Every structure is written in C-alpha cells, then in structure tokens.
Amino acid sequence: MKKIMLILVLLFQYGLNAQVVIGDNVASNQNILKIKDGTRGVILPYSNIYTSFPKYDAASTDLFSDYPNLVGGLIYNKADDQYYKYDGYAWNPARQIQGIFQPKGSRLGISSGITIPCLAFGLGICLSLGSPQYLAPDDKSQVLVDNLLLKNASSVTIKQNGMYDVAAALGFTGGSVGAQIGVTEFKLTLQVKYTPASAWETVVTKSNYSIIFIIDTQGSKTSSFSQTISLPAGAELRVVPTITTIGGSGGSLAAYGTDSSSINSYIGARLIKTY
Structure with missing residues (x-):
C-alpha cells in the first residue's frame, strides 16, 4: 500500500511540473505550454x-x-x-500610448476646466479663458495614473530627459443659438515651455468641426492628437483650446466649456527612451 501511495505521489508531482508541448517533441522546464509550428498559428479569443x-x-x-x-x-x-x-x-x-500598468507612462485627467463664450457675426469671436488643468487625482477605474510623476502643484512637468509619445484629448460641451449658417472650428494646441524662463511654443494643433444651422447642438465635440517629441527635464506641457465660428449670415451667441470626463479629456505621455 505504501509503495502504491509513493508511486501516486510521484506521478502527481510529475503531472504538476510537466509541460504541454504542441508541434514539437522537445520539452523545456522554462514554461508550461510550448507551441512550435512554422506553418500554422494559434487563434486566441x-x-x-x-x-x-x-x-x-x-x-x-x-x-x-x-x-x-x-x-x-x-x-x-x-x-x-x-x-x-x-x-x-x-x-x-495594445497600441495605446498609456495604460495603468505602463511603468513609463502617465494618463492625466482634468481637475478644472474653462468656459469659452462666443459672439459671432460672420466671423465669430471666442474668448478662451485660460487652459484646462490636467491635474485630476489618479483613479484606476478611469484609467488615470501618473507613473512618470508629471503632476506638480499647478503644472504638468517632465521629470526626465528623453523622447516621449504625447497624446491629448479635450471634449467641448455647449452650443450656440442664433440666425447663422456655417461651421464652428474646435482647435486643440499642445504647447511646451522648455525652461522656466522661455515662452510657450506650439508643437502640434488639431481641429474638429461642427456644422451650424440656426442652433449648434451636435453634442460634445472632441479634438485629439498624438505626437512624438524630445523633451528636457523641467519642460512644462499645456493644452490650449480655441474656438472659431465662420457663418454665412446673421449672428449667434454661444457658450462652450470643457468636458471633465476622462473618456473625452486627458493628456498622456509615454517615455520611449532616455538621453
């Protein structure tokens, strides 16, 4: 009886440490499942x-x-x-720039937005009152993490010299009422201040458009972009929204704002390599 129990224990232990091999007859203790076939692949869910x-x-x-x-x-x-x-x-x-467990990436949400009032007669004038602050608290359920430690007290600041993928998105809310037919341009601009003493420099601009026909009520509009850029330690990032309306006749009043939802508004960065 003892011999039978010993044999069963040995067989059970072998079963726990055995490797499943598909397409080859050479096993290895480096993995549990080994698939080798030069002509066929594996279909995952x-x-x-x-x-x-x-x-x-x-x-x-x-x-x-x-x-x-x-x-x-x-x-x-x-x-x-x-x-x-x-x-x-x-x-x-797989192709996203940032993720929760991406150790060299951050994805920041909006902690405070801005309002953008507009007055249009043919060419509309909109006043962007500052820029949104991408300093919302980390929240994994909203895919907001700061693994690169970009957040300072009031700014988004690069901590390490390197090449970065930077992505930004901003949702616009609100609309316009008036007797105007035309389009509204929602523009998003990424700016960098390379040193504390330097001026803000534009890196990339992306626009989205909405049609106006008496009332502009097409719901939230979102502009987004991604850009690869070399950044020094201490460089600050900001996203500046602007709105321009171009109408064929009449005039309109509008009040726009920035969407605080992390789905529509965020800035993300991934460190590709250091210098």
Whole structure:
C-alpha cells in the first residue's frame, strides 16, 4: 500500500511540473505550454466589437467592471485590428500610448476646466479663458495614473530627459443659438515651455468641426492628437483650446466649456527612451 501511495505521489508531482508541448517533441522546464509550428498559428479569443468583451458594462466610467481574476487576459478586436489586455479594471488596446500598468507612462485627467463664450457675426469671436488643468487625482477605474510623476502643484512637468509619445484629448460641451449658417472650428494646441524662463511654443494643433444651422447642438465635440517629441527635464506641457465660428449670415451667441470626463479629456505621455 505504501509503495502504491509513493508511486501516486510521484506521478502527481510529475503531472504538476510537466509541460504541454504542441508541434514539437522537445520539452523545456522554462514554461508550461510550448507551441512550435512554422506553418500554422494559434487563434486566441476574438470579438467583432468591444461591447462583446467580457465584463463589458455600459454604465461603468471605463465601460468595464473590475475583475482581478481576469488580469492578463487577451482578446482580439476585429473592429480595430488589435489585441486588448485586461488589467483588472478595463481592457486596454495594445497600441495605446498609456495604460495603468505602463511603468513609463502617465494618463492625466482634468481637475478644472474653462468656459469659452462666443459672439459671432460672420466671423465669430471666442474668448478662451485660460487652459484646462490636467491635474485630476489618479483613479484606476478611469484609467488615470501618473507613473512618470508629471503632476506638480499647478503644472504638468517632465521629470526626465528623453523622447516621449504625447497624446491629448479635450471634449467641448455647449452650443450656440442664433440666425447663422456655417461651421464652428474646435482647435486643440499642445504647447511646451522648455525652461522656466522661455515662452510657450506650439508643437502640434488639431481641429474638429461642427456644422451650424440656426442652433449648434451636435453634442460634445472632441479634438485629439498624438505626437512624438524630445523633451528636457523641467519642460512644462499645456493644452490650449480655441474656438472659431465662420457663418454665412446673421449672428449667434454661444457658450462652450470643457468636458471633465476622462473618456473625452486627458493628456498622456509615454517615455520611449532616455538621453
């Protein structure tokens, strides 16, 4: 009986340490599953659209429920031709610049927005009262993290010399009322102050447009961009929104603001390499 028990224990231990090998006959103790085939591939789970992903929840801020047991899960999204990885809070696309567990990345949300009043007669005049502050507290459920420690008391400041991918998005809320037909341009500009004594310099500008027909009520408008840029330690980043209305006749009054939702408004940075 003791010999039988010993044999069973040894077989059980071997089973725990055994490797599953597919497409090859050479095992290794470096991994659990080994797949080797030069002519065929492995098909992982896939979906036609992200709303079919596990733990999808339209009512959640980041669209997915938190579920630690699914951390590291992979799924392929046919809609945008890329893989997504689950980090315990949400599914993150492989080609994104920033993520919760990206140690060399930050994604910051808006802590305070601005208002942009406009008066238009043909060419509209809009006054951007400052720039939004991307200093919202970290919140993993909203994919807001500061792994690069970019947030200072009142500014977004680079801490290390290097090459960075920078992405920014800003949602605009509000609309206009008047007797005007034309378009409204929502412009987003990334500016950098390279040293405390230097002036702000424009790096990239992106525009989005909305059609005006008596009333501009097309809901939130969002402008976004991504840019690769070399930045020194101490450089400050800011995003400046501007709005211009171009109408064919009549005039209009408008009141716009900045959307504080982290889905529509954020600034992200990923350190590519240091100098």
